[in-house]
Every structure is written in C-alpha cells, then in structure tokens.
Amino acid sequence: MHLHGTSKKNELGHLEIGGVDTTELAKQFGTPLYVYDVALIKERARSFKKAFENMGVKAQVAYASKAFSSIAMFQLAKEEGLSLDVVSGGELYTAIKAGFPAEKMHLHGNNKSREELKMALEHGVGCIVVDNFYEIDVLDELYVDGERKIPVLLRVTPGIEAHTHDYITTGQEDSKFGFGLLNGQVERAIEKVLASKAFHLLGFHCHIGSQIFETQGFVLAAERVFEKIKEWKDRFSYVPEVVNLGGGFGIRYTEEDAPLPATYYVEKIVEAVQKQVKELNMEMPEIWIEPGRSLVGDAGTTLYSIGSQKEVPDVRKYVAVDGGMTDNIRPALYEAKYEAALANRMNDKEEEKVSIAGKCCESGDMLIWDIALPSVKPNDLLAISCTGAYGYSMANNYNRIPRPAVVFVEDGEAQLVVKRESYENIIVNDIPLKSKVVK
Missing domain, CATH: 3.20.20.10 (Alanine racemase)
Structure with missing residues (x-):
C-alpha cells in the first residue's frame, strides 16, 4: 500500500497516521473507522x-x-x-x-x-x-x-x-x-x-x-x-x-x-x-x-477488523471485514479500486492473494478483488487507503448497519469529530404502529 501524507510504518511495525498508531485508534474508537490526516x-x-x-x-x-x-x-x-x-x-x-x-x-x-x-x-x-x-x-x-x-x-x-x-x-x-x-x-x-x-x-x-x-x-x-x-x-x-x-x-x-x-x-x-x-x-x-x-481523498484511511474467511478451492479466498458498502459504496457503485495493508503487521511478507468482502447481504459487497496480503488472522486490522472522499458522505444504513465514527489525527493527537452511530440512532425516526382499538 502506498503511504500518503504523514502515514508511515512505525517501529512496532504498525501503520501510523498523523503521529498516531492506528492500532491504538482502533482500540479507542472501534472499527470501522475513518481516519483523516x-x-x-x-x-x-x-x-x-x-x-x-x-x-x-x-x-x-x-x-x-x-x-x-x-x-x-x-x-x-x-x-x-x-x-x-x-x-x-x-x-x-x-x-x-x-x-x-x-x-x-x-x-x-x-x-x-x-x-x-x-x-x-x-x-x-x-x-x-x-x-x-x-x-x-x-x-x-x-x-x-x-x-x-x-x-x-x-x-x-x-x-x-x-x-x-x-x-x-x-x-x-x-x-x-x-x-x-x-x-x-x-x-x-x-x-x-x-x-x-x-x-x-x-x-x-x-x-x-x-x-x-x-x-x-x-x-x-x-x-x-x-x-x-x-x-x-x-x-x-x-x-x-x-x-x-x-x-x-x-x-x-x-x-x-x-x-x-x-x-x-x-x-x-x-x-x-x-x-x-x-x-x-x-x-x-x-x-x-x-x-x-x-x-x-488520499487524506482518509478506513480501518476495519477482519472476521470470517472463506476458501473456494481453485477459485479465490474471501476475507470479510466489519464494514463494506455501508461505509464505502464506490466499489459496488462504479468498480472503484483501492490499495490496502494489514495495519497491525506492516512488516510481514505478502503470502496470499485474497479478496476483501464486506458484511452486507449483497454478493456485490466487495471492497477489493485480488489483493496480496500476509496470511490474515481474525481481528487483524485492515487499512484501506484513499477513502477520504465519498466514503463517509455516501455512507448508508443498509441492513441497518450503523455508520462509522470519524477521527482527525495531527501531531500525535486524535480527535473524534463524528460519533459512531448507535442502534438507537438507527431507529430514532421510526414510529411504531398504533394499537388497534378492539370494540
């Protein structure tokens, strides 16, 4: 993955943006997470x-x-x-x-x-x-x-x-x-x-x-x-x-x-x-x-936690993350292409070709097809670069998935600028049916 702006690999082998370790960002703010440099x-x-x-x-x-x-x-x-x-x-x-x-x-x-x-x-x-x-x-x-x-x-x-x-x-x-x-x-x-x-x-x-x-x-x-x-x-x-x-x-x-x-x-x-x-x-x-x-655009990076994997023999290996077309609809909408890396294992060698799948109930919810990564494990942290434009602004609640949080990072400090949606946020405008009056 090409590193933009202040992004770099730190001494722990982690991706660092704005002087902040992305693994610490994931611990503090959860994933998926939009990070802006x-x-x-x-x-x-x-x-x-x-x-x-x-x-x-x-x-x-x-x-x-x-x-x-x-x-x-x-x-x-x-x-x-x-x-x-x-x-x-x-x-x-x-x-x-x-x-x-x-x-x-x-x-x-x-x-x-x-x-x-x-x-x-x-x-x-x-x-x-x-x-x-x-x-x-x-x-x-x-x-x-x-x-x-x-x-x-x-x-x-x-x-x-x-x-x-x-x-x-x-x-x-x-x-x-x-x-x-x-x-x-x-x-x-x-x-x-x-x-x-x-x-x-x-x-x-x-x-x-x-x-x-x-x-x-x-x-x-x-x-x-x-x-x-x-x-x-x-x-x-x-x-x-x-x-x-x-x-x-x-x-x-x-x-x-x-x-x-x-x-x-x-x-x-x-x-x-x-x-x-x-x-x-x-x-x-x-x-x-x-x-x-x-x-x-290239000031934004999205962090995901890796979950399930599925191997289709002689075809491909799917690696699923905890986001997808709800936080980045561009790949599904017009086949946008991205680069990615394991933010918690930046020093590890690329060992396998995988495809990054989102968690939505759509076959088209794919973030990246065929990318070389180290052998992935559950809870690894995947960073997809250049998601700063039309990621959050086109985010949606398909499958009633809450939209991610947004943090700004600069000079070693992180500031939460958009809260993560809660399930309560998802239903805040819903109005229950009135009970029928039984005579």
Missing part, C-alpha cells in the same frame, strides 16, 4: 491557494463539500481560508452550524428547492450557481425589492467530458446540469438575469468531470467559454467578474493513477484564461476552482 488536507489546501498567489491572480479555492461534509471539516476549511461549495440544504445547514462565513459559500445543485434557495438568501450566501430557468424564476419571486441583489453564476455545459487521461467533446451537451453553451440556452439565461433587478451576474461556471489526470480538458473548456464571452461582450456589453472552472482534479488510488500536482492544474488553467483575456482585450476575471476529492 489533517496535515495532508492543510498541505493540499495551501498548495492550491499558493499556486494562484504565485501567478498573481485573484482567485477563490472552494472546497467541494460533497466529498466529505462535517462541522469539523468545515471549520478546518474556514481556518485554511477556503471558500465552500455546498449542494443542498443539509450541507448549507452544516456549514452555518460550523460558523463558516456565508459570504464565502457557493450554493450548487440542479434542482434546488424553493426552501433551499430561501435559506441561502436569508443567510446571505456569497453566490448561487444558477442551473436552469426554473431557478431564475424562483429567485426572481423570492427577491425582496431594495435588498442586496442576488449574486449568481450561470452554470454552462461546454460540451466537454473529461475523465482520467481522456476527454470527449460532445455537440449535444447531454447533461442534467447547466445551460447549453452551443444551443442558445445561455443567451436566453443572460437576457433574463440582466433584465431582472433581482440579480448581480458575477459570471459563469462549468465543470467537466472528475478524477482528471490531464489539463487539456480544462484548457479546452476555458477556450470554449471565452469564445462565447467574446460574443456576449459584443451582444450584451457584459464581461464576467468571475469564471469558475470547477474541479475534478485526480488523486492516486492505485499505482495505475498518475495525478498532477495541484500547482500544475492551476498554472495551466490560469495561463489558458490569461491567453483568452489578452485576445479579447478585457480585464482578468477572478478565477474560482472547486477541489473536493483532491483535498480530502
């Missing part, structure tokens, strides 16, 4: 911000909180001077409870409810990323004459889809998100927003994909957006104050992955925008990006 999150946040500073460009680095949301995580993002991308009333509420400054929040979503939009306006969020005409109409209705105009970005679909090393350009712009860049939708949206006294049109937003290991897709998206900005400058006498080019920066899950440094993504994005701005003879807009996975 706070120093690595800080390092990533600072590298994105520093890259913009070095380029001399005004920018906002907004943490895409769908990757992992909690009060403690939002407090950490605030401490690091990040902005915050939230996509629901629940994420917005959590951010408010964390004391995150509303003016640095950006509300996203393709179907924001009237209640969510009202909540955002009441708290004075810094920007609403408008996704459709329905939203424009609702916000127009909610606006109170004389109050601060509603700051908005229009989300556009540039007809580019990027994933890992590939990107695809699609004329039909087939996406549930945003206004089509090439079919006249954006122009209609601009007209509606500029004609209304409710809005302050900050600029435009686009997002081209996730787990991206190259920069060409971002460059091409910037070129496409600025081609249209040239038209809008002439047609509407409008130039954007902000251009948000989204996120999707990749991380290393396995040796097959080769992500670029944060600075490289930023440099290429800034250079692409600077080139376009120079050609259009316009003022440089503020550039916003939205890293999520690349801030927290």
